[in-house]
Amino acid sequence: MSEEKSLNFIEEIIEEDLRTGKHQSILTRFPPEPNGYLHIGHAKSICLNFGLALKYGGKTNLRFDDTNPVTEDTEYVESIKEDVKWLGFNWANEFYASDYFDQLYSFAEQLIEKGLAYVDDSTSEEIATQKGTPTQSGVRNQYANRTIAENLQLFRDMRAGKYKDGEKVLRVKIDMSSPNMHMRDPIIYRIKHAHHHRTGDKWCIYPMYDFAHGQSDSIENITHSICTLEFIPHRPLYEWFIEQLGIFPSKQYEFARLNLNYTVMSKRKLLQLVNEHHVSGWDDPRMPTISGLRRRGYTPESLRDFAERVGIAKRENLIEFSLLEFCVREHLNKIALRRMVVFDPIKVIITNYEEGKTELLSSENNPEDPNGGVRSIPFGREILIEQDDFMENPPKKYFRLAPGQMVRLKSAYIIQCNEIIKNTDGSIQALHCTYIPESKSGQDNSGIHVKGTLHWVHAPAALQVEVREYDRLFQVENPSSEEGDFKSYLNPNSLKVVTGYAEPSIKEAASHDRFQFLRKGYYCLDKDSSSDKLIFNRTVTLKDGWTKK
Ligand code: ATP
Numbered sequence: 178m179s180e181e182k183s184l185n186f187i188e189e190i191i192e193e194d195l196r197t198g199k200h201q202s203i204l205t206r207f208p209p210e211p212n213g214y215l216h217i218g219h220a221k222s223i224c225l226n227f228g229l230a231l232k233y234g235g236k237t238n239l240r241f242d243d244t245n246p247v248t249e250d251t252e253y254v255e256s257i258k259e260d261v262k263w264l265g266f267n268w269a270n271e272f273y274a275s276d277y278f279d280q281l282y283s284f285a286e287q288l289i290e291k292g293l294a295y296v297d298d299s300t301s302e303e304i305a306t307q308k309g310t311p312t313q314s315g316v317r318n319q320y321a322n323r324t325i326a327e328n329l330q331l332f333r334d335m336r337a338g339k340y341k342d343g344e345k346v347l348r349v350k351i352d353m354s355s356p357n358m359h360m361r362d363p364i365i366y367r368i369k370h371a372h373h374h375r376t377g378d379k380w381c382i383y384p385m386y387d388f389a390h391g392q393s394d395s396i397e398n399i400t401h402s403i404c405t406l407e408f409i410p411h412r413p414l415y416e417w418f419i420e421q422l423g424i425f426p427s428k429q430y431e432f433a434r435l436n437l438n439y440t441v442m443s444k445r446k447l448l449q450l451v452n453e454h455h456v457s458g459w460d461d462p463r464m465p466t467i468s469g470l471r472r473r474g475y476t477p478e479s480l481r482d483f484a485e486r487v488g489i490a491k492r493e494n495l496i497e498f499s500l501l502e503f504c505v506r507e508h509l510n511k512i513a514l515r516r517m518v519v520f521d522p523i524k525v526i527i528t529n530y531e532e533g534k535t536e537l538l539s540s541e542n543n544p545e546d547p548n549g550g551v552r553s554i555p556f557g558r559e560i561l562i563e564q565d566d567f568m569e570n571p572p573k574k575y576f577r578l579a580p581g582q583m584v585r586l587k588s589a590y591i592i593q594c595n596e597i598i599k600n601t602d603g604s605i606q607a608l609h610c611t612y613i614p615e616s617k618s619g620q621d622n623s624g625i626h627v628k629g630t631l632h633w634v635h636a637p638a639a640l641q642v643e644v645r646e647y648d649r650l651f652q653v654e655n656p657s658s659e660e661g662d663f664k665s666y667l668n669p670n671s672l673k674v675v676t677g678y679a680e681p682s683i684k685e686a687a688s689h690d691r692f693q694f695l696r697k698g699y700y701c702l703d704k705d706s707s708s709d710k711l712i713f714n715r716t717v718t719l720k721d722g723w724t725k726k
């Protein structure tokens with residue numbers, strides 16, 4: 178099935194640039210600020226930047242945009258690198274905006290020398306007022322008239338630590354009546370006496386985002402600098418700096434950020450959930466972080482598939498969480514090991530099966546995978562099935578177990594229910610059934626056809642495991658757009674801990690294994706597991722139960 182996929186707008190631009198010889202090869206970058214863990218929105222950006230380079234034989238840099246010393250941390254740097262690698266991508270270079278602090282400083286002096294930058298002593302409030310409004314021009318203050326020599330001296334004094342935080346800033350002189358507020362003499366350097374995670378105490382002035390990001394692109398010769406829509410108004414400034422400094426003409430292109438329903442997607446908000454213990458950490462399986470999704474059992478393939486399906490849009494929209502779940506089901510169906518786990522058991526005694534005897538039955542690990550192999554499952558006189566799979570007074574067309582009715586036990590035999598054994602309070606203690614010895618799966622010559630197949634476990638061999646079932650983290654589709662604190666919309670039932678009775682082969686589960694618990698969903702081992710207590714995360718249910726709700 179070869180389906181010609183049409184190019185997205187960035188691919189069209191790249192193909193044109195390569196065709197006309199504007200670029201011989203392309204270089205993209207992924208530029209996270211190391212102030213939190215990456216989320217699924219970043220995964221979208223990673224897949225886009227690395228994906229384009231792979232498609233067109235180019236390269237991608239990983240650049241940490243670390244110009245904000247107060248919120249940044251090496252823990253975040255490490256987690257970001259792990260996440261990018263886990264998604265399956267290799268960067269050409271690992272760079273840090275802070276590597277360019279000397280270069281950026283000299284760019285600033287160049288602008289001063291060209292009469293294009295000045296030191297301003299106003300407070301941030303004064304600067305904001307003087308900027309005007311989108312419909313009203315701003316006004317320049319007296320500091321804009323400082324001489325080049327005076328500006329150079331003051332800027333050097335700022336760097337030397339002569340002034341306190343906020344006492345002075347460096348601004349570029351562009352146009353105080355530009356309809357674009359970003360062009361009204363924006364600030365490019367601020368004083369901040371803070372320790373930086375890489376440069377230590379070398380600097381007490383730091384470049385603003387707009388004076389670091391674009392210039393970093395140019396320093397690295399990035400050909401296509403892809404960012405999200407909110408940076409459209411920054412583009413004229415990006416280009417103004419390139420022109421005034423005469424540096425490599427990187428080009429900025431914007432696409433719509435990914436928004437997912439029933440979650441939040443800003444590091445600041447995710448940090449609040451972590452700090453205020455609404456979740457167990459950045460990698461809580463309910464978090465939309467890459468580390469959370471990984472722990473939950475998502476695969477890199479499923480996230481890449483998701484990014485591909487979402488595509489790139491030029492307008493903001495809200496993507497359904499169900500699409501992400503669809504992608505992971507698609508992949509897990511192909512790779513997950515099938516196992517039987519009973520959650521809410523009822524005991525079945527097979528009265529015509531020899532007491533004390535167990536036999537080992539064989540079952541495919543994955544019918545979707547011809548090389549998946551088989552496992553053995555013990556079978557004996559006492560087994561457990563789901564309470565849900567039995568009804569004392571079933572309606573018509575009920576194909577599961579009921580008095581007098583027959584079902585197949587998956588990979589085992591057909592059984593028939595003969596008697597219900599009750600406790601004195603009326604609750605069911607056990608079901609007495611008989612099995613059909615000629616009906617063994619794979620060699621069935623009983624001639625009996627049944628419609629229902631149930632999962633089950635051999636009671637004495639069953640291993641008790643903890644299973645963590647997750648639901649949406651928020652109760653509303655778009656918590657960030659609701660009134661009040663977004664945290665008041667948290668779903669109080671987003672985590673349910675239940676017990677499962679698993680077939681014994683589950684003992685060999687390893688952290689990279691993916692499982693389908695038959696008729697239930699997809700699961701993976703959680704890192705909280707120990708040798709005497711296995712804990713599983715439910716990645717996703719087998720069917721989409723959410724859109725119906
Ligand atoms: P947040 O607002 O969540 O903190 P950010 O944009 O501040 O995100 P950065 O570390 O600056 O996070 O982002 C690194 C890259 O990832 C940027 O190029 C940014 O545009 C991109 N990115 C961030 N969030 C999304 C998203 N939701 N969808 C697509 N790309 C995103």
Ligand code: MG
Binds near residue numbers: 210
């Ligand atoms: Mg940011």
